[in-house]
Amino acid sequence: xxxxxxxILPLFIVLLTIGSFKSFAGGDTLTSLCAKHFQNQxxxxxxxxxxxxxxxxxxxxxxxxxxxGTTYRFAACSGLTDGNLTFWVYDTKxxxxxxxxxxxxxxxxxxxxNNTVDCIIEAKLDSKSTGSGRAIILIGFKQPx
Amino acid sequence: MKLKIGTPLKSLLLFTASSILIFGCNNNxxxxxxxASAADSAKASVVKINNSIFSVPSPIQTALLIKKSGVxxxxxxxxxxxxxxxxxxxxxxxxxxxxxxxxxxYTAIYDQKQVAFSYMKATKSLADELGISDAxxxxxxxxxxxxxxxxxxxxxxxxxxYRTTNAYLKNNEQNDICGLIVAGGxxxxxxxxxxxxxxxxxxxxxxxxxxxxxxxxxxINILSPYNDKPEYAALxxxxxxxxxxxxxVSFNNTYVQATTDAAKKxxxxxxxxxxxxxxxxxKNISKEITIIRKQITQ
Numbered sequence: 001x002x003x004x005x006x007x008i009l010p011l012f013i014v015l016l017t018i019g020s021f022k023s024f025a026g027g028d029t030l031t032s033l034c035a036k037h038f039q040n041q042x043x044x045x046x047x048x049x050x051x052x053x054x055x056x057x058x059x060x061x062x063x064x065x066x067x068x069g070t071t072y073r074f075a076a077c078s079g080l081t082d083g084n085l086t087f088w089v090y091d092t093k094x095x096x097x098x099x100x101x102x103x104x105x106x107x108x109x110x111x112x113x114n115n116t117v118d119c120i121i122e123a124k125l126d127s128k129s130t131g132s133g134r135a136i137i138l139i140g141f142k143q144p145x
Numbered sequence: 146m147k148l149k150i151g152t153p154l155k156s157l158l159l160f161t162a163s164s165i166l167i168f169g170c171n172n173n174x175x176x177x178x179x180x181a182s183a184a185d186s187a188k189a190s191v192v193k194i195n196n197s198i199f200s201v202p203s204p205i206q207t208a209l210l211i212k213k214s215g216v217x218x219x220x221x222x223x224x225x226x227x228x229x230x231x232x233x234x235x236x237x238x239x240x241x242x243x244x245x246x247x248x249x250x251y252t253a254i255y256d257q258k259q260v261a262f263s264y265m266k267a268t269k270s271l272a273d274e275l276g277i278s279d280a281x282x283x284x285x286x287x288x289x290x291x292x293x294x295x296x297x298x299x300x301x302x303x304x305x306x307y308r309t310t311n312a313y314l315k316n317n318e319q320n321d322i323c324g325l326i327v328a329g330g331x332x333x334x335x336x337x338x339x340x341x342x343x344x345x346x347x348x349x350x351x352x353x354x355x356x357x358x359x360x361x362x363x364x365i366n367i368l369s370p371y372n373d374k375p376e377y378a379a380l381x382x383x384x385x386x387x388x389x390x391x392x393x394v395s396f397n398n399t400y401v402q403a404t405t406d407a408a409k410k411x412x413x414x415x416x417x418x419x420x421x422x423x424x425x426x427x428k429n430i431s432k433e434i435t436i437i438r439k440q441i442t443q
Contacts, residue, residue: 045203046307064200110411
């Protein structure tokens with residue numbers, strides 16, 4: 001038993017250390033990847049909405065006001081590849097306005113707002129996800145030409 | 146030397162594992178502000194992002210609407226940049242980083258190159274003093290200078306700098322400072338809107354002032370956890386007085402199904418909203434936001 005422990009000890013410490021550093025660096029990397037979906041045409045709202053979801057049954061939720069005459073882009077990311085985060089957009093009476101679940105968890109989607117609306121945004125890790133993950137949603141906007 | 150694995154080493158192993166895991170998880174836990182209250186646990190594991198119920202729209206959006214109203218640039222309504230050196234507390238510095246950000250957006254939209262640059266420098270100096278200069282660095286100033294005359298690039302640079310700062314503060318457990326920056330930007334944005342409305346009586350700006358009702362609740366929610374600090378408590382009290390004035394601003398929302406164009410990855414939100422705000426309410430809101438703005442800029 002002691003011999004086995006002796007063999008795995010260095011590997012164990014190295015793996016834990018790498019995992020720890022990865023958790024610190026993950027947010028910045030994920031934000032950069034997510035921000036790529038804005039290209040140059042969308043201006044960030046200056047905030048980052050983030051949550052650590054421990055499994056695919058946990059839901060992250062926040063509310064926002066979307067102003068009339070504006071096109072918004074929501075970018076939703078988790079992990080280093082696209083399509084890991086499902087999000088839903090509801091009005092304040094919980095009428096569903098959109099979900100990217102219908103579009104293979106598209107990593108970004110645009111919304112043209114005809115009248116100012118308060119809405120609720122929910123996000124979950126993809127149903128096929130087996131572990132925890134950091135969820136980030138970025139919101140950008142552009143004015144009509 | 147032969148390493149002896151016995152109880153002490155096992156303890157070391159457990160200690161190392163626990164330390165790294167706790168340190169890493171604590172970082173994540175605080176970053177995400179997982180709400181562990183009893184009330185939330187009853188809501189089937191819903192995580193409130195950033196510990197706030199709503200997000201706060203960008204001040205740049207209101208500045209764009211102000212420009213669209215046709216009212217000429219008004220430098221005298223902005224918070225002068227020479228005041229920056231008089232802000233000595235973290236509270237005053239943070240709230241004015243947000244406030245100057247709104248002024249910076251306004252000046253950039255009006256293509257006021259030199260004025261915009263002075264606001265960028267004032268913002269950078271406060272950010273430096275707060276120790277959040279990563280985003281507001283010399284490289285940003287250079288790029289800002291190089292892109293003078295390109296409004297879209299300037300707005301993009303400003304908003305990315307604020308988003309980077311927002312993320313940095315959340316990742317470093319400085320949600321109080323982060324909240325003040327968001328609050329400062331929102332307060333200045335509403336102040337500018339009321340000043341321009343008083344000059345123009347523009348209907349779109351009037352509606353935008355009314356539409357701040359929900360964002361005001363967000364700002365209060367963001368700052369409320371720090372009410373044990375006198376400066377925060379004073380600001381929240383003032384914002385609650387403003388909230389009282391908003392109580393009678395009414396919204397009538399009608400759900401209309403959204404339409405989606407999958408090829409364009411575009412959904413058109415067709416819901417109808419009617420807002421009712423009286424001239425008296427606008428006047429009172431204008432008066433109150435002026436008081437709050439004075440409170441944080443003096």
